[in-house]
Amino acid sequence: MATEPMADRIVQAGKKLFARQGFHATGMRDIAKLAHVSIGSLYHYFRSKDELFLAVVRREFEERLAQARELMRQGLPAQEILRRVMELHFAGIHGDADSVQLLSRAWAPEDPALWKKLRLLLEEYAQAIAQILAEATSAGRIRVTHPLLAAYALLGMAGVVTVRAAAQDAVAEEFRRLGPSELAEFAWRALRPDQEEA
DSSP states (O other): OOOSHHHHHHHHHHHHHHHHHOTTTOOHHHHHHHHTOOHHHHHHHOSSHHHHHHHHHHHHHHHHHHHHHHHHHTTOOHHHHHHHHHHHHHHHHHSOHHHHHHHHHHHSOSOHHHHHHHHHHHHHHHHHHHHHHHHHHHTTSSOOOOHHHHHHHHHHHHHHHHHHHTSSSHHHHHHHHHHHHHHHHHHHHHHSOGGGOO
16 A cells, blocks of 8 residues: 555545545545545546555554564563453544544445455464464464464454444443453454363
């Protein structure tokens, strides 16, 4: 993905508008206006709205993977890493609502044709998480499991809860409050090494 300042401004503007207005209600001209670029410049970097949406979602995934890898590098216990990853996932609800709303739109896209492209991106993300899980398994930090299946289980669990937590009602508020600790506990129960079972 392009990382030039102009491309970065476009991605940030796209994130904000896609998150707040949705895919269909967001126009490329709106994004260009918010990014303070010409429509021609926008199309120089991104050939279509689909391509820009996927770039925005990819950036969100890459940021989360970088955070997870940094926690692994710190040598923290696996249970602590799970807790912190879930906290980072939910932090957007409190700090960067656009991230959470964007991810909820990625898990439940408005456009069925876009879902086919998103599925490929989600597969890439799941493969990267599976690699992290495989490394943790090799180091004896989590139980032996099918890394890709476990990655999809974690993504599915966090994705569905994120979609529900992005709403504006009492249940969503409770999910935002309890989500990180509860999801981390569910994940740890599934992944903890056999010798640590009670």
